[in-house]
Amino acid sequence: MAKRIDVSGLNAYYGSFLAVEDISMTIQPRTVTAFIGPSGCGKSTFLRTLNRMHEVTPGGRVEGKVMLDDENLYGAGIDPVSVRREVGMVFQRPNPFPTMSIYDNVAAGLKLVGNKKKSELDDIVEKSLKGANLWNEVKDRLNKPGSGLSGGQQQRLCIARAIAVEPKVLLMDEPCSALDPISTLAIEDLIGELKERFTIVIVTHNMQQAARVSDRTAFFNLAAVGQPGKLIEIDDTERIFSNPSVQATEDYISGRFG
Amino acid sequence: MSNATLSDKRPSSLRAAHLPKWFSWAVAAGSIALGLGISTVAGLESSIQWALIAGVLFVLATFVITSSVEGRRQAKDRVATSLVWVSFLLAVIPLASLVYETVKRGVKVLDGYFLSHSMGVVATSESGGGIYHAILGTLEQVGLAALISVPVGVLTAIYLVEYGRGKLAKAVTFFVDVMTGIPSIVAGLFILSTWILILGMGPSGFAGAMALTILMLPVVVRSTEEMLKLVPNELREASLALGVPKWRTILKVVLPTAIGGITTGVMLAVARIAGETAPVLLLVWGSNFINANPFSDPQASLPMYIYLQFQQSGGYGAAYDRAWAASLTLIAFIMILNLAARGIARWKAPKSGR
Amino acid sequence: MDISTTKDTAAPPTPQPSADQKRAERGTTRPGDRIFLGLSRGSGIFLLALMAAIAVFLSYRAALAISKDEANFFTTFEWNPTAVPPEFGIAVLAFGTIVSSIIAMAIAVPVAVGIALFITHYAPRKLGGPIAYVIDLLAAVPSIVYGLWGALVLVPQLDGLYGWLNDYLGWTGILEWQGGAPRSMLTVGILLAIMILPIITNVSREVFRQVPQMQEEAALALGATRWEVIKMAVLPFGRSGVISASMLGLGRALGETMAVAMVLSPSFEINASLLDPGGGTFAQNIASKFSEATEMGRDALIASGLVLFVITLLVNGAARLIIARRKEFSGANA
Numbered sequence: 001m002a003k004r005i006d007v008s009g010l011n012a013y014y015g016s017f018l019a020v021e022d023i024s025m026t027i028q029p030r031t032v033t034a035f036i037g038p039s040g041c042g043k044s045t046f047l048r049t050l051n052r053m054h055e056v057t058p059g060g061r062v063e064g065k066v067m068l069d070d071e072n073l074y075g076a077g078i079d080p081v082s083v084r085r086e087v088g089m090v091f092q093r094p095n096p097f098p099t100m101s102i103y104d105n106v107a108a109g110l111k112l113v114g115n116k117k118k119s120e121l122d123d124i125v126e127k128s129l130k131g132a133n134l135w136n137e138v139k140d141r142l143n144k145p146g147s148g149l150s151g152g153q154q155q156r157l158c159i160a161r162a163i164a165v166e167p168k169v170l171l172m173d174e175p176c177s178a179l180d181p182i183s184t185l186a187i188e189d190l191i192g193e194l195k196e197r198f199t200i201v202i203v204t205h206n207m208q209q210a211a212r213v214s215d216r217t218a219f220f221n222l223a224a225v226g227q228p229g230k231l232i233e234i235d236d237t238e239r240i241f242s243n244p245s246v247q248a249t250e251d252y253i254s255g256r257f258g
Numbered sequence: 259m260s261n262a263t264l265s266d267k268r269p270s271s272l273r274a275a276h277l278p279k280w281f282s283w284a285v286a287a288g289s290i291a292l293g294l295g296i297s298t299v300a301g302l303e304s305s306i307q308w309a310l311i312a313g314v315l316f317v318l319a320t321f322v323i324t325s326s327v328e329g330r331r332q333a334k335d336r337v338a339t340s341l342v343w344v345s346f347l348l349a350v351i352p353l354a355s356l357v358y359e360t361v362k363r364g365v366k367v368l369d370g371y372f373l374s375h376s377m378g379v380v381a382t383s384e385s386g387g388g389i390y391h392a393i394l395g396t397l398e399q400v401g402l403a404a405l406i407s408v409p410v411g412v413l414t415a416i417y418l419v420e421y422g423r424g425k426l427a428k429a430v431t432f433f434v435d436v437m438t439g440i441p442s443i444v445a446g447l448f449i450l451s452t453w454i455l456i457l458g459m460g461p462s463g464f465a466g467a468m469a470l471t472i473l474m475l476p477v478v479v480r481s482t483e484e485m486l487k488l489v490p491n492e493l494r495e496a497s498l499a500l501g502v503p504k505w506r507t508i509l510k511v512v513l514p515t516a517i518g519g520i521t522t523g524v525m526l527a528v529a530r531i532a533g534e535t536a537p538v539l540l541l542v543w544g545s546n547f548i549n550a551n552p553f554s555d556p557q558a559s560l561p562m563y564i565y566l567q568f569q570q571s572g573g574y575g576a577a578y579d580r581a582w583a584a585s586l587t588l589i590a591f592i593m594i595l596n597l598a599a600r601g602i603a604r605w606k607a608p609k610s611g612r
Numbered sequence: 613m614d615i616s617t618t619k620d621t622a623a624p625p626t627p628q629p630s631a632d633q634k635r636a637e638r639g640t641t642r643p644g645d646r647i648f649l650g651l652s653r654g655s656g657i658f659l660l661a662l663m664a665a666i667a668v669f670l671s672y673r674a675a676l677a678i679s680k681d682e683a684n685f686f687t688t689f690e691w692n693p694t695a696v697p698p699e700f701g702i703a704v705l706a707f708g709t710i711v712s713s714i715i716a717m718a719i720a721v722p723v724a725v726g727i728a729l730f731i732t733h734y735a736p737r738k739l740g741g742p743i744a745y746v747i748d749l750l751a752a753v754p755s756i757v758y759g760l761w762g763a764l765v766l767v768p769q770l771d772g773l774y775g776w777l778n779d780y781l782g783w784t785g786i787l788e789w790q791g792g793a794p795r796s797m798l799t800v801g802i803l804l805a806i807m808i809l810p811i812i813t814n815v816s817r818e819v820f821r822q823v824p825q826m827q828e829e830a831a832l833a834l835g836a837t838r839w840e841v842i843k844m845a846v847l848p849f850g851r852s853g854v855i856s857a858s859m860l861g862l863g864r865a866l867g868e869t870m871a872v873a874m875v876l877s878p879s880f881e882i883n884a885s886l887l888d889p890g891g892g893t894f895a896q897n898i899a900s901k902f903s904e905a906t907e908m909g910r911d912a913l914i915a916s917g918l919v920l921f922v923i924t925l926l927v928n929g930a931a932r933l934i935i936a937r938r939k940e941f942s943g944a945n946a
Contacts, residue, residue, distance in 0.1 A: 056832055058737055071272055079274035085835030086272065095826040099848035108844060109834035112331070158830070165834060306773050331837055338839035342734050345726030346743075349813075352806045353750050356761045410655045417652035430656040433663045435932065438860065439924040440666075441867015443895040447917040448666045451673040455910065472666070475659065505648035526752065533754020536869035539899055561756040565870060568760055578764070585757045592752045 002029035002199040003069045003086070003168040005050065010064030011228075012042070012049050014057065019045045021228035023064075025218060032191060032200045034210035034237065037220030038252065042229025043203050046220070047171050050201065051087035052080040068168065085109070088167035088198075092174045094154030096146035096161070102129075103142040105157055109165035124164055132160035133190050152183020159190065163198070170194065172202040176209065188213050207253060211241050219249045275328050282340070285323070289316035309351060313344040357589075364586025367579045373587070376558075377546040382567070385576040389584050391548040392563035395463055396591075398552040399542065399559055400532050402467035403474050408524055411478025418479070419486040420508055434483075437476035445472040446537030454541070461543045463552030466559070469537035474527045481523025485516040518603035525599030529592045535561035560588045666921075674918040677911035685915065691880055691901070693912035700912050702919055704880050708797060708891035709920065712872070713865040715801025715886070716808060721858050723805075724812035731813075732820040733842060744817060751810035755864075759871035762803040767875060770794040770802075774887050789887035795877040798886040800893070803875055804868055808861035815860060819853030820846055852935040859931040866924055869895035894920035 005027040012020040020042035027033045035043040048054040049062050052073060066073040073083050096105045106125045110116055116124075125142075129135040134156040138149070146157050155175060162170060172191075176184040191213045194200060204210050210217050218234035233246050244250050293312030320340045325333035372388040380387030414434070418427055449469045453459050489512050497507040513520070538544065543556035544566055564584045571577030678685050680698050688701020727747070731740045771794060778789035827845040836844060847854075873896045877889035892900075898913045905913060 051833065053829065053833060056829065068272070073272070077273045077276060079272060079276070081835050081837050082272045082274055083835075084833055089829075089833035091826055091829060091833075093826060095824070095830045097827060097830065097844060097848070099851075108831070109836075112834065112836055112840055161830075161834065306769060307776060331840070335837040335839040338842070339734060342726045342730045345723040346730040346735075349723050349727055349806075349809055352766070353747075353810070355765060356753065356758065356806075357750075359761055359765050360757060410658060413652040413655035414659055417649075417656045421649055421652060422656070426653070426656060430659060432932075433660055436925060436928050437659070437663060439863035439867075439928045441863070441869070441895055441920060441924060443867060443869045443898050444666075444670070444917050444921045444924075447898070447914050448670055450910065451669045451914055452665070455673060455907070456669070472662065475662075479659070503644055505644045508648070529752040533752075533756060535754075535756045536895065536899060539870075540902055561754055561870070564756045564760060565874075568763070568874060581760055585760055589753055589757060592754065593749055596749055596752050 002197065004029045005169065005199065005201075006065075006067035007050075008065045008067075010046070010049060010062065010066065012045050012054055013059070013061045013063075015059035018228040020049070021230050023231045025231060025234050027199060027201060028216070029199045030195055030197075031215040032195050032202060032213050033216045033218060033234075034214035035201065035203045035218050035220060036205075036207060036210050036252070037229070037232075038222070039205075040225065040229070041220040041222045043218075043220045044173050045229070046231075047173055047201060047203050048089075050169070050171055051089055052083045053089060055080070085165055086167055087169040087171060088162035088165065089171045090155070090158050090162055090173065090175050093178045094151055094158050096149075096154050096157050098145065098147045100146060101143045102138050102146045102149070102157060105146045106160050106164050108161060125160075128160040128164035129157075131163055131194070132156040133186065133193075134160055150183070152179050152186055155179060155183065155187060156190065159187075159194075163194070167198065169199040169201065172200065174203050174205060177205060184209070207241075211237060217241070219244070219246075219252065221248055221252070274332070277324065277327055281323075282320070282336075285319050285340075286316055286343075289313075289319060305351075309348065313348060316340055316344060360582060360585050360589060363579070363582035366583065368583040368586055372580075372583055376548045377563075378548070380546075382570045382577050385579070387580065389558075389560065389563055389580075389587060391545065392558040392560045392584065393587070393591075394548065394550060395542070395545075395552075395557040395559040396532060396561075396588075398550075399463045399467045399470060399538070399557070400528060402464060402552060403470035403531055404524070404528055406467075407471045407474040407478055407527070411475050411524075412482050412520065414475075414479045415482035415486060416508060416513075418483055420504070420512070434476045434479045437472070438480060440472065440476075441536075442469070442473055442534050443536040443540070445469045446540040448472065449537070450540050460554065461541055461556050462554050463542055463549075463557040466538045466542040466557070467552065469541055470531040470534060473534065473537075474531050477527035477530060478524055481526065482516070482520045485519030485523065486512060488519065489515045518605075522599050522603040525595055525602075529595050532592055532595070533561050533588060535559075535565055538562045539565070560584055560591070564588065670914060670918045670921060673911050674915035677908065677915040680908065681912070689880055689882070691897070691912075693909045694906055698908060698912070702894070702916050704882055705892050705894045705897050705916055706919065706923075707882050708800075709866060709893040709895075709923070711886070711891075712797050712800040712804060712893060713862060715798060716804035716865040717858065717862055719802065719805035720809050720812055720861060721854075724809050724857070724861075725816055725854060727809075727813045728816035728820050729842060729846070731817050733838065733846065744814075747810050747813050747817075751814050753810075755807060755868055755871045758803060758807045759874035762799070762806075762871055762875040766803060766806075767794055767799060770799055774798075777887065785884055786886050788885040790885075792889050793877065794887065795875055795889045796885075796887050797876075797883070797891050800872050800876050801886075803871055804865040807868065807871060808864050811864065812854075812857045812861040815857030816850065816854050819850040819857070823849045855931055855934055859927065862927055863924055866927065867895050867920060868893075869899045872896040873899045894923075 008024045010020065010023045011018060023046060035047060037043050045054060050066060054060045054062055062074060068086060072078070097108060100108065103125055106128050107121050110121060110124060126135060129138060134153060137153060146154060149157060176187050179187065188209065191200060191202065202213065214237045216234060217237040217240040219232045219240065220229050221232045222229045232248055233244065235244070240249060241253060244253065289312045292315055293308040296311055297308035317337060317340050321333055321337045324336040373393070374390050375388035376391035377387045414430065418431060422430065446469045449465055453465050453468065454461065459465065493511055493515060494507055497511045498504065502510070538559045539562060542559060542562065544562040545556040545558045549555050549557045564581050567577045567581035567584065571581070677693065681700060682697035683690065683699035683701055685701050687703050688699060689703055691700045692698065693700045731744045735743060774789045774794050777787045781787040782789065823846050827849060828841050831841040831844040872893050876892065876896060878892040878896060878900060879890040880892065881890055883890040894916050898917055901909065901913060
């Protein structure tokens with residue numbers, strides 16, 4: 001069910017400011033693609049164009065095409081709400097709904113479309129929590145608020161919430177940047193398991209992380225502050241980290257800037 | 259994987275039936291036209307009626323049309339949107355009318371003469387006279403009240419946010435909440451029972467100011483508390499870590515960061531009490547003459563003036579005109595206070611924030 | 613929060629005036645802290661003492677009055693404290709106060725939440741700010757002006773609406789109208805609703821605005837429509853805020869004096885119909901009867917004021933309970 005993403009000629013704006021310029025890339029199903037690059041290079045902005053979350057920001061607007069298999073996300077008559085059900089997202093900081101219990105958090109997306117029996121919901125919640133490697137830790141307190149969990153657990157709860165609606169693609173915007181190393185490791189392991197089922201795109205500041213979890217890596221850069229971010233290259237992770245074809249990539253990876 | 263069945267049940271397409279953008283406007287226009295039409299045909303007199311009809315029609319039509327074209331979830335979304343719009347529009351009508359009527363009727367007699375003369379020798383039925391005595395009274399009463407309640411209120415808030423942990427803090431928080439709900443007339447009765455009935459003092463501006471203090475205190479405490487809570491803890495810790503004593507941290511770091519919000523809170527509190535009539539009615543009594551001494555004898559105040567002119571007008575136009583003009587003055591006074599407060603708040607706002 | 617001395621001396625040089633640092637190093641921080649703590653704690657205690665005094669003195673004067681009351685204070689439909697023997701009771705006032713407040717809340721709370729959502733989530737961004745600003749200002753309009761407007765502008769407008777209500781809903785009994793001037797409980801309720809609308813709107817808007825962006829994005833990313841985002845992230849987060857906003861409004865409605873006194877034609881009877889003139893509220897009754905009251909009459913009014921005070925206490929207590937019960941799931945520390 002995982003789907004392939006084809007981006008061509010994509011520009012993203014904040015008002016009149018061009019944040020990301022002319023990006024084209026292909027993301028294969030059931031792979032992990034990592035976006036790396038210095039701060040402000042537009043990798044998060046670009047990520048948010050993949051499920052039409054960019055336009056939620058005031059002034060946010062997008063030109064170009066994003067094909068999900070054979071459908072353009074920005075085509076006429078496309079409903080952004082449906083797009084976001086197909087392309088799930090996990091955010092930088094864990095954001096479980098504070099007023100909901102753990103159970104309700106996971107079931108939140110499912111309840112939107114309604115028409116699920118309680119037993120069905122129970123099954124999906126359990127499966128999603130298991131899928132997020134969280135079930136054993138929370139199975140005895142499903143009715144407690146999600147905000148009572150640790151940061152790492154909250155983030156896995158958010159992953160469980162995202163995968164519960166069975167999206168085709170899972171976007172992760174620096175999912176570990178607010179977490180400690182142990183929780184980070186747990187999430188990285190989880191990403192490895194999740195790619196069996198989903199197309200995963202992850203933005204990360206941590207190059208080791210990109211090297212550890214991803215199959216493909218895309219390097220973004222910007223000429224100067226105030227200039228739009230651009231895709232420099234995308235290739236197999238191994239290759240990017242051993243023998244990139246562009247000098248800037250090598251400089252960034254070897255820590256010469258950024 | 260095993261979820262194939264689940265996913266396949268969902269429509270595979272990302273497309274959804276969409277009504278055009280002008281849809282809501284068209285429904286709105288239609289509803290208003292129909293509302294007006296029905297009113298005219300049925301001979302309904304008041305504008306409240308057609309507005310209500312139009313509002314109901316708008317929400318209903320939106321729901322019916324959307325749910326048939328876009329589906330139930332979208333229909334709910336649209337109905338929520340239209341309800342929100344309708345509630346906004348319905349609320350705007352009376353509030354706009356209030357402002358419009360006050361200005362329209364108030365400007366009739368509002369001039370320099372009106373602001374600089376009292377009602378000393380003017381009978382209610384006559385035109386002429388003014389509100390000088392009332393302005394003076396309001397300024398003195400409100401000023402005294404603010405003088406007492408601002409320091410006490412801000413200090414209490416500091417206690418609650420910066421020091422308060424134990425039972426005392428809990429009790430204070432609880433009773434500030436309780437105090438917020440004290441009706442102004444009850445505050446007036448309290449001062450009446452102590453100051454006037456038990457201590458045997460006569461009516462005076464100061465008695466009114468004490469009642470106004472009771473009303474102002476909790477507002478000051480509450481708003482200051484909220485503002486202090488918004489000051490990030492990192493800021494306090496940074497200052498403490500530099501070896502700055504706690505009280506100086508509060509005075510030099512916490513309060514300046516929150517000062518914009520605190521000022522706004524105080525100004526809003528002042529604005530609230532400046533328009534209070536009930537305690538003034540019980541404790542200051544109102545007067546037609548200039549009395550600059552707030553510590554003895556009845557005094558006028560703007561809201562009290564409005565009430566007296568309204569109540570004693572006996573239907574005479576001159577008194578009504580004066581009531582409206584005084585209302586306009588009072589509103590203008592309060593608005594200027596408000597605008598100034600906001601100006602200060604913006605000017606003093608922490609520079610780093612958005 | 614204690615600062616260790618090592619930290620004090622190890623403090624790096626800062627742009628602060630050096631006098632501060634010297635004082636800090638000499639360890640003279642304690643008296644300053646103590647005085648400041650004393651002042652702020654003293655203010656808190658003063659506030660408690662004030663509340664206690666209010667309760668004690670009101671009760672004392674009220675007790676004086678009630679002990680002389682020959683009729684049942686709670687069930688009597690009359691107000692003759694100066695008669696011989698004095699007979700007065702609050703039944704009519706309690707009924708009127710509660711009914712008018714209920715009407716006001718029923719109208720104002722949903723509309724206010726609607727406007728707050730309109731400003732924060734629906735209005736075009738360029739419009740939202742100015743509207744919020746104007747409503748902020750309207751919250752400051754004093755009740756006496758609402759009263760004047762209510763008596764001279766609103767009341768004449770209500771004839772049509774009341775005739776209409778009578779025609780279609782008159783059979784319910786509570787919406788029957790004899791055709792008198794519409795200076796009735798419903799008018800009071802409507803005016804109170806208009807009066808408390810800005811304050812409820814403002815507080816609710818402030819709460820809705822503080823909903824963390826990431827909560828709303830979480831809901832959006834799950835494929836929620838705008839209304840579903842509001843239901844999932846905004847309303848739950850804002851619920852206790854809306855409740856306290858409503859309580860603020862209710863407090864105003866219960867105790868509103870002048871506006872009610874100006875639009876109501878009071879009488880000491882309970883009318884089954886909300887549209888016919890009559891009835892009264894605690895606050896309105898105090899204002900209307902005060903100027904002609906003797907000392908006995910004032911004490912009787914104080915007794916009724918005490919009841920109003922107790923009612924507001926109960927309302928506040930109830931609100932606190934509701935908020936406390938939801939605390940576990942509150943968004944405070946998300």
